[in-house]
Amino acid sequence: MSCPVRFNYSAIMVVFIVSVKLMTCEASEGESFPETPKELEIQRGLKKRERECIECHAKEEPGKIRDWAQGLHARSNVTCIDCHKAEATDKDARDCPGTEKYRDLKISPVVTPLDCSRCHPAEEEQFSVSKHARTWTIMTDEIKDPWMKGMNNEIERAVGCNICHGSDISSGELTVENWPNEGCGRKNPDGSFGSCVICHTTHLFSIEEARKPETCGQCHLGPDHPQEEIYFESKHGKRYLAESDRWDFDTAPDAWEPGVNFSAPTCAVCHMSGVGPLSTSHDIGERLKWEAQAPLTIMNKDHDGDKEREKMITVCTQCHSPRWAKNYLERYDDAVENYNENYFKPVKDVMDDLYEKGLLTKWPVFDEEIEWSFYELWHHEGRRARMGSAMMGPDYSWWHGFYELKHSYQHFIKLAEEVKEQGHGSPVYVPGAGGKNLTPSKINPLPAEWDNIKNLKGKPIKQ
Ligand code: HEC
Ligand code: HEC
Ligand code: HEC
Ligand code: HEC
Ligand code: HEC
Ligand code: HEC
Ligand code: HEC
Ligand code: HEC
Known part of the structure; x- marks a missing residue:
C-alpha cells in the first residue's frame, strides 16, 4: 500500500472542512441549474495567502472551487498553494492577478x-x-x-x-x-x-x-484499442451496469475487496487495485504477460511475463476457481499464437520480400496502398482479435477480429499480387500530410525525397 506523507494528519482533521456555504446553492423555480453560489465563508485556520486564492477563485471559477471543496484535499487542508506554487526559477513560473503583489510568490497552472x-x-x-x-x-x-x-x-x-x-x-x-x-x-x-x-x-x-471503467475508456476505445467496448460486452461489464449503483467505490486501497464492496471487476480491479494479497500498483504494465498492442505479439518487455500472469490469476481467483481462470487465460495465449502465426507473420514476410526486391518504397511509409492495408491488419483488426480474447469480448475476438483479419488478409494478398505485376506499389496521395511542420525536425528530420509527394498524382515515387 502507498504511504503518502501524513503531515500531522489527525490534527488537520479536527479543523475540518471549509464551511462550505460555497455549496449551498439555491435552485430557482423552473431552472435546471442552481444559481451560482455567491458566498464562501472560511472558518478554519488558513494563512492569508491561502484564503485569498480560494476566495477570489471561488468568484472567478466557482465550479472548480466547489470540486476542490468536496474532495479529500480540502478536508485535509491541502490548498491551492500546495499544488500550484512554483519556484521563481521554474520554467513555467508566472503570476496570476492575485499573486502579482507578492514578490516571493509565483504560481503555475x-x-x-x-x-x-x-x-x-x-x-x-x-x-x-x-x-x-x-x-x-x-x-x-x-x-x-x-x-x-x-x-x-x-x-x-x-x-x-x-x-x-x-x-x-x-x-x-x-x-x-x-x-x-x-x-x-x-x-x-x-x-x-x-x-x-x-x-x-x-x-x-x-x-x-x-x-x-468509463474513466479508462476516455482513451481505451475505438477501432484500434476497444477495451471499453469489450468490457461492456463482457459479463463483468454487464454486472457493473446492472448493480454498480449499489457498490462502494471509495473504500481505501487494499480494503476495497471483491464480494464485499463490489461483485465484478472493473478495469482498475484487474490492472491496478490491491485485491486479495495483491498491493495496489500505479504501474499498469504489471499483471500482463503479453504486449498485445505490438504488430507481432511479444512477451511483456518491462516485467517477467510469467510471474505477472500469476498476479492476474490471483485477481481472478478472488471470485473464480483456479481452473476457470487458468483455462481462460491459456485460451488467450492460444489466440495470441493463432494471430502471430496464421495472420501476422505471413503478411510480414510478404512485406519484407516486396521491400527487399525494391518493389515498394520504404519512405514515406504511407505512400502505397498496400502499406495502409498492412497497417490496419495488425493495428486495427489484429489488436481487436487479441484484446477481445483477453477480456471476454467474443464479438471483438471474432466479428471485429479474426473474421475481419481473414477479409483483410485476402485484400492484402490481392494488393501484393498487383505490386508484383506492376513492378511497383499502387501509389496513394495522403492529404494533410504536407501541412504545417509536417514532422518536427528534432524528432524526425525530413528526408529530401519528401518533396516528391506534392507532385504525386498517381505516379510511383522515385527514391
Ligand atoms: C500537500 C500534500 C498533498 C499534495 C501536494 C497532493 N495530495 Fe493528494 N492527498 C493528500 C492528503 C493528505 C490526502 C488525504 C489522505 C489520504 O487519503 O491519503 C490526499 C488524498 C488523495 C487521493 C485520494 C482521494 C480519495 O478519494 O480517496 C488522491 C486520488 C490524491 N490525493 C491525488 C493527488 C494528486 C493527483 C495530486 C497532485 C495533482 C495530489 N494528490 C497532491 C495530500 C496531498
Ligand atoms: C491536489 C493538487 C491541487 C490543488 C489542491 C489545487 N489544484 Fe488546481 N490544478 C491541479 C492540477 C493537477 C491541475 C491540472 C494542471 C495540469 O494539467 O498540469 C490544476 C489546474 C488548475 C487551473 C488551470 C486549469 C483550468 O481549468 O483553468 C487553475 C486555474 C487551478 N488549478 C486553480 C486552483 C485553485 C484556485 C485551487 C485552490 C482552490 C487549486 N487549483 C487547488 C492540482 C491542484
Ligand atoms: C484577486 C483574485 C485572485 C487571487 C487572490 C488569486 N487568483 Fe489566481 N487567478 C485569478 C484570475 C482572474 C485568473 C485568470 C487570469 C487569466 O486567465 O488571465 C487567475 C489564474 C490563476 C491560475 C491559472 C494561470 C494560467 O496561466 O492559466 C492559477 C493556477 C491560479 N490563478 C492560482 C492561484 C493561486 C494558487 C492563488 C493563491 C496564491 C491565486 N491564484 C490567487 C484571480 C486570482
Ligand atoms: C483515443 C486516444 C488515443 C489517440 C487519439 C491515439 N492513441 Fe495511440 N494509443 C492509445 C492507447 C490507449 C494505446 C494502448 C493500446 C493497447 O495497449 O492496446 C495506444 C498505443 C499507441 C502506440 C503503441 C505504443 C507501444 O507500446 O508500442 C503508439 C506508438 C501510439 N499509440 C501512437 C499514436 C499516435 C502517433 C497517434 C496519433 C496519430 C495516436 N497514438 C492516437 C490511445 C490513443
Ligand atoms: C491509470 C489511472 C491512474 C493514474 C494515471 C493515477 N491513478 Fe491514482 N489511483 C488509481 C486507482 C484505480 C486507484 C485505486 C486503487 C485501488 O483500488 O486499490 C488510485 C488510488 C490513488 C490514491 C489513493 C491511495 C491511498 O492510499 O489512499 C492516491 C493518493 C493516488 N491514486 C494518487 C495518484 C497520483 C499522485 C498519481 C500520479 C503520479 C496517480 N494517482 C495516477 C488510478 C490512477
Ligand atoms: C489519457 C488517456 C488514458 C487513460 C485515461 C488511461 N490510459 Fe491506459 N494507456 C494509454 C496509452 C496512450 C497507453 C499506451 C502507452 C504506450 O504503450 O506507449 C496505455 C496503456 C495501457 C495499458 C498497457 C500497458 C502496457 O505496459 O502494455 C494498460 C493495461 C492500461 N493502459 C490500462 C489503463 C487503465 C486500467 C486505465 C484506467 C484506470 C487507463 N489505462 C487509463 C492511455 C490512457
Ligand atoms: C477481468 C479482468 C480484466 C478487466 C475487467 C479488464 N482487463 Fe484489461 N486485460 C486483462 C487481461 C487478462 C489481459 C491480458 C493480460 C496478458 O497479457 O496476459 C488484459 C489486457 C489489457 C490491455 C492490453 C495490454 C497489452 O498491450 O498487451 C489493455 C490496454 C487493457 N487490458 C486495458 C483494460 C481496460 C481499459 C479495461 C476496462 C475498460 C480493462 N482492461 C478491463 C484483464 C482485464
Ligand atoms: C470480483 C469478482 C470477479 C473477478 C475478480 C473476476 N471475475 Fe470473472 N466473473 C465474475 C462474475 C460475477 C461473472 C458472471 C458470473 C456468471 O455468469 O456465472 C464472471 C464471469 C466470467 C466469465 C464468463 C464469461 C462468459 O461470457 O462466458 C469468464 C470467462 C470470467 N469471468 C473470467 C475471469 C477472469 C479470467 C478473471 C481474471 C482475469 C476474472 N473473471 C475476474 C466475477 C469476477
Whole structure:
C-alpha cells in the first residue's frame, strides 16, 4: 500500500472542512441549474495567502472551487498553494492577478506527478516507470513510430494523438498547440512525464472516479484499442451496469475487496487495485504477460511475463476457481499464437520480400496502398482479435477480429499480387500530410525525397 506523507494528519482533521456555504446553492423555480453560489465563508485556520486564492477563485471559477471543496484535499487542508506554487526559477513560473503583489510568490497552472509526489511518493514512483508515463517517448521514437512518418501533421496530432498520449510543454511555454493538455505521458517542464489527472480529474481527485471503467475508456476505445467496448460486452461489464449503483467505490486501497464492496471487476480491479494479497500498483504494465498492442505479439518487455500472469490469476481467483481462470487465460495465449502465426507473420514476410526486391518504397511509409492495408491488419483488426480474447469480448475476438483479419488478409494478398505485376506499389496521395511542420525536425528530420509527394498524382515515387 502507498504511504503518502501524513503531515500531522489527525490534527488537520479536527479543523475540518471549509464551511462550505460555497455549496449551498439555491435552485430557482423552473431552472435546471442552481444559481451560482455567491458566498464562501472560511472558518478554519488558513494563512492569508491561502484564503485569498480560494476566495477570489471561488468568484472567478466557482465550479472548480466547489470540486476542490468536496474532495479529500480540502478536508485535509491541502490548498491551492500546495499544488500550484512554483519556484521563481521554474520554467513555467508566472503570476496570476492575485499573486502579482507578492514578490516571493509565483504560481503555475501546470501540476505534474512530481508535484503530487511530495505527498504521494509511492504512486508517483510506480506511475513514472509505467507505459502511461513513458508513452511520449515511445510515440516519438523514430524507429518504432511509422505514424509520424508521412500520415499526419502537427494540428492533427495536437487534436488527436496528444490528447491521449500527451503534448510537449517542457519549455514551460504554453501555446495554442500544446495547452491545455492532460495526456498520459505529457513532457513536463520539471523533467517529469505524464499527468495524474488522466484518472483522478481536477479538482476532486477522487479514487471512486479512477475505479470506474468509463474513466479508462476516455482513451481505451475505438477501432484500434476497444477495451471499453469489450468490457461492456463482457459479463463483468454487464454486472457493473446492472448493480454498480449499489457498490462502494471509495473504500481505501487494499480494503476495497471483491464480494464485499463490489461483485465484478472493473478495469482498475484487474490492472491496478490491491485485491486479495495483491498491493495496489500505479504501474499498469504489471499483471500482463503479453504486449498485445505490438504488430507481432511479444512477451511483456518491462516485467517477467510469467510471474505477472500469476498476479492476474490471483485477481481472478478472488471470485473464480483456479481452473476457470487458468483455462481462460491459456485460451488467450492460444489466440495470441493463432494471430502471430496464421495472420501476422505471413503478411510480414510478404512485406519484407516486396521491400527487399525494391518493389515498394520504404519512405514515406504511407505512400502505397498496400502499406495502409498492412497497417490496419495488425493495428486495427489484429489488436481487436487479441484484446477481445483477453477480456471476454467474443464479438471483438471474432466479428471485429479474426473474421475481419481473414477479409483483410485476402485484400492484402490481392494488393501484393498487383505490386508484383506492376513492378511497383499502387501509389496513394495522403492529404494533410504536407501541412504545417509536417514532422518536427528534432524528432524526425525530413528526408529530401519528401518533396516528391506534392507532385504525386498517381505516379510511383522515385527514391
Ligand atoms: C491536489 C493538487 C491541487 C490543488 C489542491 C489545487 N489544484 Fe488546481 N490544478 C491541479 C492540477 C493537477 C491541475 C491540472 C494542471 C495540469 O494539467 O498540469 C490544476 C489546474 C488548475 C487551473 C488551470 C486549469 C483550468 O481549468 O483553468 C487553475 C486555474 C487551478 N488549478 C486553480 C486552483 C485553485 C484556485 C485551487 C485552490 C482552490 C487549486 N487549483 C487547488 C492540482 C491542484
Ligand atoms: C484577486 C483574485 C485572485 C487571487 C487572490 C488569486 N487568483 Fe489566481 N487567478 C485569478 C484570475 C482572474 C485568473 C485568470 C487570469 C487569466 O486567465 O488571465 C487567475 C489564474 C490563476 C491560475 C491559472 C494561470 C494560467 O496561466 O492559466 C492559477 C493556477 C491560479 N490563478 C492560482 C492561484 C493561486 C494558487 C492563488 C493563491 C496564491 C491565486 N491564484 C490567487 C484571480 C486570482
Ligand atoms: C500537500 C500534500 C498533498 C499534495 C501536494 C497532493 N495530495 Fe493528494 N492527498 C493528500 C492528503 C493528505 C490526502 C488525504 C489522505 C489520504 O487519503 O491519503 C490526499 C488524498 C488523495 C487521493 C485520494 C482521494 C480519495 O478519494 O480517496 C488522491 C486520488 C490524491 N490525493 C491525488 C493527488 C494528486 C493527483 C495530486 C497532485 C495533482 C495530489 N494528490 C497532491 C495530500 C496531498
Ligand atoms: C483515443 C486516444 C488515443 C489517440 C487519439 C491515439 N492513441 Fe495511440 N494509443 C492509445 C492507447 C490507449 C494505446 C494502448 C493500446 C493497447 O495497449 O492496446 C495506444 C498505443 C499507441 C502506440 C503503441 C505504443 C507501444 O507500446 O508500442 C503508439 C506508438 C501510439 N499509440 C501512437 C499514436 C499516435 C502517433 C497517434 C496519433 C496519430 C495516436 N497514438 C492516437 C490511445 C490513443
Ligand atoms: C491509470 C489511472 C491512474 C493514474 C494515471 C493515477 N491513478 Fe491514482 N489511483 C488509481 C486507482 C484505480 C486507484 C485505486 C486503487 C485501488 O483500488 O486499490 C488510485 C488510488 C490513488 C490514491 C489513493 C491511495 C491511498 O492510499 O489512499 C492516491 C493518493 C493516488 N491514486 C494518487 C495518484 C497520483 C499522485 C498519481 C500520479 C503520479 C496517480 N494517482 C495516477 C488510478 C490512477
Ligand atoms: C489519457 C488517456 C488514458 C487513460 C485515461 C488511461 N490510459 Fe491506459 N494507456 C494509454 C496509452 C496512450 C497507453 C499506451 C502507452 C504506450 O504503450 O506507449 C496505455 C496503456 C495501457 C495499458 C498497457 C500497458 C502496457 O505496459 O502494455 C494498460 C493495461 C492500461 N493502459 C490500462 C489503463 C487503465 C486500467 C486505465 C484506467 C484506470 C487507463 N489505462 C487509463 C492511455 C490512457
Ligand atoms: C477481468 C479482468 C480484466 C478487466 C475487467 C479488464 N482487463 Fe484489461 N486485460 C486483462 C487481461 C487478462 C489481459 C491480458 C493480460 C496478458 O497479457 O496476459 C488484459 C489486457 C489489457 C490491455 C492490453 C495490454 C497489452 O498491450 O498487451 C489493455 C490496454 C487493457 N487490458 C486495458 C483494460 C481496460 C481499459 C479495461 C476496462 C475498460 C480493462 N482492461 C478491463 C484483464 C482485464
Ligand atoms: C470480483 C469478482 C470477479 C473477478 C475478480 C473476476 N471475475 Fe470473472 N466473473 C465474475 C462474475 C460475477 C461473472 C458472471 C458470473 C456468471 O455468469 O456465472 C464472471 C464471469 C466470467 C466469465 C464468463 C464469461 C462468459 O461470457 O462466458 C469468464 C470467462 C470470467 N469471468 C473470467 C475471469 C477472469 C479470467 C478473471 C481474471 C482475469 C476474472 N473473471 C475476474 C466475477 C469476477
